[in-house]
Amino acid sequence: MPQHKSDQPDELAPITQLPLLKRLAARLFGSGLTRLRAQHAASWLHGQADGFRSGHSAGVDYGYKEGHAEGLEDGRQVLHINDTRSRELRGPGVDDDLFDDWRLPLTAELKKQVKADVAAMLPAHAQPSAAQWKMIFSDTPSTSVVAGAGAGKSTSLVLRILLLSHYLGFELSSMTVVTFTRESRKDFIAKLQEVFGLWGQALSFKQAQDVVRTFHSRILPMVRSLPGYAKLEAFENLSARSAQADEEVESNPFDLRINDTQRQQLNACYHALYTRDERFKTLISPLCRHALQLRALERDHPDVQKRMAVTELAAKRDEELCDTLEDLWFGAGAWPIQGIEPSRETFQINGSTFHCHGYIPQLDAWVVLGFDPGESPQISRPNAKLTVRAECAVKKTLFRAFCDKPLIWIDSYSASKRVLSALADEASAGPGIDYKLKGELSSAPLLDCFVSAASFIENLGLDVATAVGDMRFAKDDPDRFFFEALSLYWRALEDHLLAQTPPVMTYNRMFALFGENSPENFKLLNHEQLRPLSHLMIDEFQDVSPQIVSWLRASLREIRSRGPAMHIGRGAQRSSLLCVGDDWQSIYGWRGSSPKYFMDFNKEFVSPATTRVMLSDNFRSHQHIIDAAEHIVRAAPGIPGKRAKASGEPKTLVPVAVLNRDDQALAAQLMEHYNAGNSVLMLYRKSSDKLLIEKEIQPVVNADSRLPPEARRLKQLTYHSSKGLQADAVFLLGDCQHLTSSPYKNQVYRMAGLGKAGDPEPYDSAQKDEVLRLAYVGITRAIKHCYWYVESQDAQGPNIPKASDRVPKDKAFFEDMRGVTAQTQR
Template identity: 45%
Template structure:
């Protein structure tokens, strides 16, 4: 910035200039005249001649200085203001920053110290992030907008005009929450509804098929569902191949097999239960809940059984004890119907008994197998029901009697050739039954020429070869081959989500419990069995081992499972959810935990989508508790699969039966615990107006044949259902002429003979039910395992028995609801064997939906007269 003395644009400094910037006062004596012609003329002349007039100069100088001062001052002030503002701003800013920083820094330090001093607790130490609790599902919703919902509804009406979904079905189809449980009653049309749900997921929400899986239990239901997928998708313009549809619809077993095969060391693993399947098949016919061991599986089990018997002294001793016990004739309760049926014939049987003994001994002798070393031949008398019967031999070392049977190699039509004699096998069966119920001494029943000598050696403690025998665990309905008994018992334990070997060690058994040796032997065998399977090449595993491997106990194993195996499970629909066991539940939960932990998103071409589960089932149709299944997982779905938001749907419209069939079945099953306010409503227009109650009567084969033929002539489809397999043979014998007519007419497919359990999912115009649904046994061992698994009520020491009693009523519900129009139920009112529960007890003849043709007999008096209760 220039100083006033050097700035060329500034006026010269004046001594008279004041601080206020005012010019000096003019000297009036030297000022030129302001007016007058003469003055102006004189100045002009002087200017023209260049003459310098001193007085004029002075006057001009004063005026020039004044005018210059004003102009210079104004200009200088303006320049000074600009320059001063710029320089002052810079200097002020610098000083202000220094002073502000100093004051702010000091104040900030003071305030910072105050915060630190006021913060509670010790000074924070560094550490790792908190591990949050495992979650199954994110808090999200399917992006079904009102506009999309309207489009879906219009399209469904367009493509399926004859099958409009009900309000409840729409709730299932359009559910937006991460989890949805659907309680679908009998005949509710759940399969079609589930396929429409798939259409919504794929067509409207754009979820890729690689992220979709439907899981069911049987190969038959899988094939049926896959077919519906192809048919419905075709309506929406998608041609889905059979192969692709079967990649979407899977069974539990085929799905868990893909998990096992994803592990490097198990790429070639084979399922033990499917070893007898064809090379190109990964599944077997029938329900996976009713698995039967084939020849290949039994050979494999037998080889290990024989090896353990030879090498393990403890195992050999246990098997020897079990074998001896199996040889002793199993006792029967005197109230058993088979016993009561023969009890009244004891006198006639005794008269023929000596002839029976002689005939049998002759057959055994002719075959070269009698007498047997170690058995003293004798027809010693045994007193039964006040009558004399005879045995064929006696084993003194074991204080045991021997009676002989008919070897399977002998002709079926052998008869006892005496007066009143009949088929030989029938006489033997009758005699054996009486000995089982009324003979106190130990008795061995020998019916095989080949096995007889080995059996006697075993009783005498001299068994050399590894014994093969049938065994019955207390509480089971019948005895089974020892290998099948091992497999079935271990499978039940594992279906409960338990480790079989560990659960056996935790059992509590009373001293001298005859089954203690069985469970000890099973523990030894099962540990060796699973180890042997894995050591095979290629390795073999049972399905339960696979489920356990990828259960919540095996969560670490998921680290080896690739995303490609997990992703199809991200959008999961489970059918027949009432039949799941604890092991499958644990696998599904562990899978969703892994999906969430990886942040594995659903592959979609629409709005973002994440893991979801829809489960469809009916607690009233849960009938596989004897295999470890339970309806509790459906009834307590929200606890088993915790989700930020859940939808529960009740599909109660029955599209199969008329109302009286529905009401009759529900009147029984409602005695079991379950969902409240659940009631099926008949909507099948073809039968909705029918008023044909369920017919109940004592078994009368003449009536069965008469009604069976009437329905066949009417062109109706027919189901004949039974509880016991021996009933099937009897039924086919009684109905043989009509069955032959059906073959001749090529209409055999319209008539089916099935067990109550096998009929689930089927229907017919007319259904014939042969036999009650009852529970006549109690299983201490299964009650123990049930308690270990936490399956029953903590206050119920017999949780399994209780579950079986409830299941008997649910089985009746399943059987009755197979009927579209006509249902005939043939039972016996008389309880020849005491039952802890019986479905027919809940029949009330006065209800309109029952037609009790042969009423329940009046019960015998207990000798106590009931009086009216006194008012309090």
């Protein structure tokens, strides 16, 4: 049907038709003419007009429909292509950067002037390399500097401070350089004063000291600014010297030893809690029993296998042995013991009957008296083939392997005092027992264990009570009771310390007060407390803990949020962070530190722009030492693209020698280097090793100790204590190996988000990597010579990860002499 007029444009409307009668007449007349094959002009014209009108209407109808449809489709396509508006309506996102998007105002002319001044002021060997200049001139809000061993980072850091202060006019009060130890802080302060003096700026010791800080010395003033805490003391700083200035007694963050003043506070809290809290008192009993209990021995142990054959014979003489031992103890005034009920309970040991001497109701444990080492070893029973001491040794071995009841073996008269202390309800001097958590290498006083475990948990940025509540242990695992007791004790200790006059607080608690979980506390700080953190430069950044990272991020976020008002009238504006570190030298994981925050720097410290600098020049060691150390550590995860090269004065290439443990050979080699005028570092893994080697090198120790301190050329330190040091010849005593597995540390590691997802033992995995880094640190202390004396494979035990496993046989930078006889080595 034709479109209605209103649906079409006027020019497409149908043509007007003739009246009906005229149309009929025309058709009749036209038909006749058609038969006659004649034409009538008028009719033809009317027909033509009629046909035109009919065709016009059909054409218009068809064309309009098609054109209209095509036009609509074209219109829709045009609208769809041109309309780029999003159909999703959202609010603005959150700017989570820790810094404003700004750049340090460094011009080409200024850089040229600084370089010229440094060339004129510093000697040739102290001139920065291209990579060091990149670090000094970094203009982005955040900068990470990967500085390997011997990279000369200290001078670069000092020149960075000089640039900000002397050339850009930033106030020193806006800067903090963080070092980890008192020793490194002292060295950096001296270097800062020296360099500033060359530029005509005389820095007093106090001015330099205010810039160069440890994390601890920076957090303490922040907490002291809070209402009521003006005289707050740090628990770690408590000592007999507490009356001195805090700067003098500032603690070492890696020193876990408890002094007498601290122990008094620990004991006082324990006594009060033990007296008032029945649950805490109940938890101590299984800990005491576990601590005093005879340690089990595997049944396939050679001693057990050897003594199993005389089990039946030993059982027959056991009652007589018990009588003899009780007589000895009674004669010494050590038996009976208060709190122990004399009782000859019998035990089935490997199918034979043996006896004990008493029972402790408080601990639900049985007691056996041993042979006191102060008695004559020749004492024997009548007609007995073995001495009483030997008979005791047989019985003890059998009990260790086959006794299935809680048993306390008291080896000496003096040891009975330890039992008495553990049983004393007063507990005024603490529990008086040593405890060993699974995964620790040795036992320690129970309260020391509390402090160590709580510190590890808090270093990971976790709350002790919350972490304990999320832990899981087997029902009868004594560590389950340990951690429940810890949660009660730690909360009580924090309250106890705050109640002192003046109040006392742990450093971890201070950092937590200003961490990311408590940003509201920053509102209590004025601008002056935060300004020193505006431009942060942190050395040894690979050793930071999650707790420290949380405090740093929270502080930087607060500084940014305060905006320009915080910097009115000052040269230093906004904030920046420069971190220097080496993930290969991260060796404090046992304290809760992790290289993760340095390796993932850009993710952990979100910034509009970051500069990455690689300091690859090693100004300390020759290339063989560098290559040997790097070969060991490359098996651990690390920042990609690292490879150091020896720089400075060329040195003779000498491979790192790996030898069998031989203290006499080591002593001879060490004395040879010392007598030749070399500086010497003797590094050891265990304090017992130091005592053994000192007997061998006593002449050198005596000679060196008579020299003034600055002239001494021999230092004996642990691997961990050697960071930052160097010597012509380095002697490494002992392998670097991961010996234990720590169930509780694996759990809290996962809670802190450390380690790989799905790893059931993330802490243990991290420690296996750390032993490689520890070997790297030890080897890279050497300037010219490095000797590594390791125990034999049999002595170390099978399946224990060791750094020396990575020593290759076919590389020029190692000389593996472990198959060579000791005589040949000499």
